[in-house]
Amino acid sequence: MPSNERRYVIRLGCPDRTGIVARISGFLADAGGWIVEAAYHTDPATNWFFTRQEVRADSIGFGVDELRERFAAVAGELSPAADWSVIDTGVRRRVVILVSKEGHCLYDLLGRVHSGELDVDVRAVVGNHADLAPITRAHGIPFHHVPFPADPDGKAAAFAELRDLVDAHTPDAIVLARFMQVVPAQLCADWAGRALNIHHSFLPSFIGARPYHQAHKRGVKLIGATCHYVTADLDQGPIVEQNVIRVGHADSVADMVRKGRDIEKVVLARGLRAHLEGRILLHGNKTVVF
Amino acid sequence: MPSNERRYVIRLGCPDRTGIVARISGFLADAGGWIVEAAYHTDPATNWFFTRQEVRADSIGFGVDELRERFAAVAGELSPAADWSVIDTGVRRRVVILVSKEGHCLYDLLGRVHSGELDVDVRAVVGNHADLAPITRAHGIPFHHVPFPADPDGKAAAFAELRDLVDAHTPDAIVLARFMQVVPAQLCADWAGRALNIHHSFLPSFIGARPYHQAHKRGVKLIGATCHYVTADLDQGPIVEQNVIRVGHADSVADMVRKGRDIEKVVLARGLRAHLEGRILLHGNKTVVF
Amino acid sequence: MPSNERRYVIRLGCPDRTGIVARISGFLADAGGWIVEAAYHTDPATNWFFTRQEVRADSIGFGVDELRERFAAVAGELSPAADWSVIDTGVRRRVVILVSKEGHCLYDLLGRVHSGELDVDVRAVVGNHADLAPITRAHGIPFHHVPFPADPDGKAAAFAELRDLVDAHTPDAIVLARFMQVVPAQLCADWAGRALNIHHSFLPSFIGARPYHQAHKRGVKLIGATCHYVTADLDQGPIVEQNVIRVGHADSVADMVRKGRDIEKVVLARGLRAHLEGRILLHGNKTVVF
Amino acid sequence: MPSNERRYVIRLGCPDRTGIVARISGFLADAGGWIVEAAYHTDPATNWFFTRQEVRADSIGFGVDELRERFAAVAGELSPAADWSVIDTGVRRRVVILVSKEGHCLYDLLGRVHSGELDVDVRAVVGNHADLAPITRAHGIPFHHVPFPADPDGKAAAFAELRDLVDAHTPDAIVLARFMQVVPAQLCADWAGRALNIHHSFLPSFIGARPYHQAHKRGVKLIGATCHYVTADLDQGPIVEQNVIRVGHADSVADMVRKGRDIEKVVLARGLRAHLEGRILLHGNKTVVF
CATH class of the missing domain: 3.40.50.170 (Formyl transferase, N-terminal domain)
Known part of the structure; x- marks a missing residue:
């Protein structure tokens, strides 16, 4: 598995509550997403939840634009204050x-x-x-x-x-x-x-x-x-x-x-x-x- | 939130495939589990998946024995080769x-x-x-x-x-x-x-x-x-x-x-x-x- | 050579000039001093010279009081501003x-x-x-x-x-x-x-x-x-x-x-x-x- | 004092005995040598003495060739087994x-x-x-x-x-x-x-x-x-x-x-x-x- 294999990186910050991980991982599982790396953190002082998920691009059955569109719905459902982005490693920075x-x-x-x-x-x-x-x-x-x-x-x-x-x-x-x-x-x-x-x-x-x-x-x-x-x-x-x-x-x-x-x-x-x-x-x- | 707050620590290793994270986090969400810390890793050489989940004991509506019993079913479903355990931090080691x-x-x-x-x-x-x-x-x-x-x-x-x-x-x-x-x-x-x-x-x-x-x-x-x-x-x-x-x-x-x-x-x-x-x-x- | 072997530690700070090292090492050589460890430093900003010399006590033909007395003359000769001391490791601190x-x-x-x-x-x-x-x-x-x-x-x-x-x-x-x-x-x-x-x-x-x-x-x-x-x-x-x-x-x-x-x-x-x-x-x- | 100021670096290794430091520092003092940095070490296992002395070139009243010639005599006197060299930082390496x-x-x-x-x-x-x-x-x-x-x-x-x-x-x-x-x-x-x-x-x-x-x-x-x-x-x-x-x-x-x-x-x-x-x-x- 080469390190330059194309991946989508999903990043999200939002107020913490139970079920966020389940919601996001359920979404990714439904999309066929092969998670290569996943990290979570909650800051107890501000009750803010953070996650970063890295999935193999070829495991998702649709393009990055559609991924962004679909994930926007998930993020909006989790919180109107959610701050998120999706990076496509196939596009050079x-x-x-x-x-x-x-x-x-x-x-x-x-x-x-x-x-x-x-x-x-x-x-x-x-x-x-x-x-x-x-x-x-x-x-x-x-x-x-x-x-x-x-x-x-x-x-x-x-x-x-x-x-x-x-x-x-x-x-x-x-x-x-x-x-x-x-x-x-x-x-x-x-x-x-x-x-x-x-x-x-x-x-x-x-x-x-x-x-x-x-x-x-x-x-x-x-x-x-x-x-x-x-x-x-x-x-x-x-x-x-x-x-x-x-x-x-x-x-x-x-x-x-x-x-x-x-x-x-x-x-x-x-x-x-x-x-x-x-x-x-x-x-x-x-x-x-x- | 005191660090000696009682927690259940779920640890699992099993062959990797898509959907494991969704299955486990879905299980925890259904049980009301408040995840305090979660970590994942897959070893590409052996295709082995590892996770450790730490949940607040008071967020789960049942005891540690029932948690073990219920999680055994999840683990068995993920793989017959799954190696798992649940630690109750309320019991001094x-x-x-x-x-x-x-x-x-x-x-x-x-x-x-x-x-x-x-x-x-x-x-x-x-x-x-x-x-x-x-x-x-x-x-x-x-x-x-x-x-x-x-x-x-x-x-x-x-x-x-x-x-x-x-x-x-x-x-x-x-x-x-x-x-x-x-x-x-x-x-x-x-x-x-x-x-x-x-x-x-x-x-x-x-x-x-x-x-x-x-x-x-x-x-x-x-x-x-x-x-x-x-x-x-x-x-x-x-x-x-x-x-x-x-x-x-x-x-x-x-x-x-x-x-x-x-x-x-x-x-x-x-x-x-x-x-x-x-x-x-x-x-x-x-x-x-x- | 055990580390708890008795030693005299000579420490000196004074304005820098040429010949200090020669003066001190000549003094120690005359006294038969076996130098175990020696360190020097000059601070260019303040032109201050520092040294620490560690000698085997049994190599000196006289006691620590006489060493202090004799070294006082050397230090005074080097500079009236010299700041020095001699530690005897045979006395527990x-x-x-x-x-x-x-x-x-x-x-x-x-x-x-x-x-x-x-x-x-x-x-x-x-x-x-x-x-x-x-x-x-x-x-x-x-x-x-x-x-x-x-x-x-x-x-x-x-x-x-x-x-x-x-x-x-x-x-x-x-x-x-x-x-x-x-x-x-x-x-x-x-x-x-x-x-x-x-x-x-x-x-x-x-x-x-x-x-x-x-x-x-x-x-x-x-x-x-x-x-x-x-x-x-x-x-x-x-x-x-x-x-x-x-x-x-x-x-x-x-x-x-x-x-x-x-x-x-x-x-x-x-x-x-x-x-x-x-x-x-x-x-x-x-x-x-x- | 610029770091590219010209210096002579004298390095010596020889069997340890008392008086080496005094002999070398005396030699340098007689030559007018301004010691910028000096270090010593004795290896107790092999009884081998090591030193490195860095002096300002302009403080010595003669050239590096004569320094080498004169120091050769000192080194030979200290031990026929002495291993030494003098580096002139004015010559680019x-x-x-x-x-x-x-x-x-x-x-x-x-x-x-x-x-x-x-x-x-x-x-x-x-x-x-x-x-x-x-x-x-x-x-x-x-x-x-x-x-x-x-x-x-x-x-x-x-x-x-x-x-x-x-x-x-x-x-x-x-x-x-x-x-x-x-x-x-x-x-x-x-x-x-x-x-x-x-x-x-x-x-x-x-x-x-x-x-x-x-x-x-x-x-x-x-x-x-x-x-x-x-x-x-x-x-x-x-x-x-x-x-x-x-x-x-x-x-x-x-x-x-x-x-x-x-x-x-x-x-x-x-x-x-x-x-x-x-x-x-x-x-x-x-x-x-x-």
Whole structure:
């Protein structure tokens, strides 16, 4: 059974009550659905139910449009507040990557795309510096250089240009791969649930600028990286994935920067993969990652 | 919702086919079952389906005996080869612990029992040395000293005595907390699926005696600990849980022994907890840990 | 070479310049000192030099008092600002442990003392609750119950009593093993460099009360524990050791509390061991841990 | 103090006795040497002493050739068996990388070279497949395709060609970045202490072919990666660095392969960095990694 076998991924969030699982699994059984993977969770604090079901596309006797139509009825019956979607893995997902000067996350993502591990369509890379244009173009991917001036008007214009470049691709994911610019609130809102950032600290420690300098000054014994959805509150968005690495008194800030890169790139790649596979369900400022 | 709220845990393994989830969740929905936690897995290599369902006991309109009776019909209908059980968390689980001289795992388990974290009935501790009698008895738990002679006959007699002491409690788990004696094949068979051992290496590395000495000699940079079910093949039983800790050239064998203890005790405690909560489903020589 | 072989541990911090290592190692060579372990560090930010040298006591032709006297001359010659000490491992170190209701750290420490891993003299355990008196006394260690009233005057009186109980033992380490009371500034000053606390978060995240609740609310994917020296600024003292453990959306606050304990106790034990072996050199609000 | 400041790295191994540290540090002090980093270790089992000293080049009043000449006298005086070397960080180190089809390690190394993190001269990449030629050449690095036939004669000829390509560069490191061919014993001998391999398991577990398949079959809960020096005994060379990552019952072999890559590339990069910085001292089949 190859991993690139076509599948439909059904995701649902709704108020919890008994019988939801039976209703959904009954629906899938009636449709002939061969469930490859199924996960459930209920958050007791908000009484919210979450599920993700992955079924073999060839086991369903009708197309994805009809699946969406039929499932809409089931979801509506479960709750008018139900939040659901169906992903068809037969349609390649579109990704736009935003970068600045530092290339470790971009290299890592391009390597994964090149090997086929990350089977996505990287539509474009946009950078406020041009340093990473050559490696991007060596992969046959368009690179757009949008310089970001320091003055507010120039910056606003740059963001407008950036938005147009990104939105033209209607991406499933916008990846801030060490982009280093604070995204305006309106753009955060428009890209809600689609823009993933990697922050180079173990959030909520060391929010904002120069987190490794902050970490060095505090004398921590572990440094971290956090992948989170971008929201208008800087570095406060829903956390998707985190990891840490050990440091010691002998590590300078430069050593921390170097060591930290090794977790930043892996944490971002894991977060992006989970996002694209529809494994992340958002609820308030928290994530369920199936 | 307190964590000690009474629950029924239904576990099932059987050949995979479509509709199993629908059948089980339909059964639970009909019984009014409030599912607190549900997990599924299919092993593609053997086409074996596994599930564990945890329901609130007070949501079911009948007792655990009737639940077992009714679920037996469902399981039989799904497959004559189905392997299933229902655990009632309202009945405290019985545990017997086997020890030798080293006390770190026993201390750790007794601390968890004392705090209520591990809500079990430790019926007895049996040791081939008496060193750990005082700490055991300080917790009001009977300690039995069964010396193990080096000669085969004496050892066989000791194991016979040990078995009687253990079996008298019909334990749900027999914990070899650094017991350091090779259990006879017949006893392994009789205790199959109930006896958990902690081995002080990252299995399958360093099987058998003095694993830290082997690790030191090989110059590894991480040492490990493995919790596994005891089988007749020494250190070859199904693996439940593992962890590692970093070591370096400056660590002597004694340092490795000391550092290793910190993972041994945690790995054993996690394995035991998973076992008692019915989270481990055995299939061949592998485990599914929900 | 047994690990309990008697050793002298020389620790020095002073402004950096060339020739310090040569001066100290020349001094030790002249004294016949067999160096078992040696470590050096210079902090470029403050230009401060740190060293720790461990020598076999039987290799030195004179006693520890004369070693101190002779080394004082060397240190004074290197810098009038030099901060140094000599530890004789032949003198057992004295420890007092402060507890509240939660016993996991105390159990862990007592287990290490019982096995000889932590070869110290636990002079007393003091608790603001009496829950842990039985396990303490089962080890032949005095337990003092000092209730802490909620009113400021009562609390001040309790701390005065606590201080007398502790100071009577002139302890080398005062261990706050989940003590849960904010220590007054004057006591922090008097115990500076000797009082170790375990905080149940990855500092500087989640300072203050109920860190697991804060962590759950923020939706982090790792929780942590931090061992640090106690200072007047709550949870802001020099960090000695940290570790983290993975959590997920399915973990309740109670699950986090349970999982967190497994790192709290190990982090505290490692920090205490490093402190007692003279491995920690303090400088400003940071530690060098050799 | 920039990290690319020129330094001399002095490494020495010899039989242990008192006074070695004093002799070396005295020598350095006399030469005006500003020690930036110093490390020592004695292996009690073999009574072998190891040290690594890093000094600022501009603090020494003479050149590296004279430093080598003068230090040779010191080393010879300490022991005729002394094994020592002096590295001048002002001379860029030469690296040749061997690859097959899998590109994750190569991508990772090229990214580090591009960013300047790994400040080395990658002279060439040699592959038994041509898949990674484009990414190599996009970095301006020559790629040589040397196909490896299955028959012994053809393979021997291919290795002869490979050796010529490699040796022409007199590399300081030969990196087997998932090269997947068993290197002949003679070549292992000729490249002793310079050829680094990444093995995709936690050695000594799962030696030889298809380690992830072996790991999946055994049902381990962690998979690993090991960087080691290449020797004639397959996967038995001195271990430099290791790491592990958690897996579970839901992970297929393909999942393990994917997850394993994330530790393989980091473990290899760390091992290579330590090698190039002269941090690894070999003794028998073990490493000291300062």
